[in-house]
Amino acid sequence: MNSISDREWDAAAYDVLADPQRTWGRAVLDRLPLRGDETVLDAGCGAGGLTAELLERLPRGRVIAVDASRQMTALTRERLEPRFGPRIRVLTADLSSLELDSAVDAIFSNAVFHHVADHRTLFGCMYRALVPGGRLIAQCGGGPNLVTVRAHIAAVAANDPLLAPLVGWDGPWNNADADTTAARLRSVGFCDIETSVTPAPVPFADTAHLRAHLTTIILRSHLHLLGPEPAQQHLLDGVIARMAADQPPLTLDHWRLNISARRPAA
Template structure:
């Protein structure tokens, strides 16, 4: 899922094959929306569209708009969920930092997307404007310390002689926030915070090949820096080095994730 305009191209079909955990966590998050069934919902960072479609099924008398900055993702989502089969669902290409809607939605929902943006001030301003008065926002995203073991491996590899040349000028691309620094951003945007917590979750990959697929589709700010012909070797090196440092048991590869989750209301 991508919330801000990317400098690289996504492969939506590959993403869809390697995003089971995001979909599972999104379904769990939906249970906290407390829906009547007639709400209008904005899904920020809709990715391949399957979460937006699940939301649309929960509001048969309402409407869901999924937005994503990736043209490839939006096209894939729209093709997979045509209006004839999903009459209350639409997909729009839109950067989360430039949300154009005004007092249109009862709920704003976002799962595993907003951490792709470092500065969240324009995002929160746009979400606030898109909500109707008394509207609610529910978000889960990568939080401080998210996938720290993977980040550590990537940071080490990008400074090795074999890969250093491809990471000149590289800066950390994610906004992994903690409650203590994020709460003031929400308050400054005009929200009343109802709940905020930093959660620990574990992403379990069935084997090393599944782990490679996740690295290939979820860590594009790193992998896209490497020339295409060398990219499979870089990804394999990341996967094997992580496995060496975190051996676990059996074939599964486990990554500790940190998720910042919050609920807030526009007064």
């Protein structure tokens, strides 16, 4: 079960279970116009699956892949350095205090920003990481993301003494709305801003697959907070039972915040 620190992810398990994130990420890549010779920051690269697809779109370019989790950056390095050599550089760092040696032409980010508490500080760092005229194209949880699942977590926790540490806690996420995000991007200097929040429900064929996804991705921080195994099982059992009774059943009610912005040309 989950014994790693809250900053850490089980990178190998994530890589196997992250099909929804990969599907979303490919749509984000399609929104990023590239000549093929740029240097692009992958902000929150995770296990590196999408980083590889980004590099394939940059035959003469480079990617700087940054993630706060050492397990994630270790797996990304192991997979991508032999294949892409000097065209990939992997850094373990917090995006909210990121300082690069030289600015990048564009920033790609998929399923990351809702894990960051202070978006204004984050966007300021992203702005300073870009060359004048450079683009930020990103997607993350936003708006009513996982409202149903969050209600299930609260209901299960309220009725089980083992889950007391979760009572009153709405999870580790910062699901911002489109207008607030646009205002924050504008406040740090971005222009040509487009933001939207769109539904992206993810159904699961059976409880085993849902349980694995919840354990490694969605409830990672909750399970870490709970600590002992019996409490973790209570949470997973309770949430899955409620999700089985939902309409549609066994479906994560994801909503995605889509971001497109540009640093003004000098």
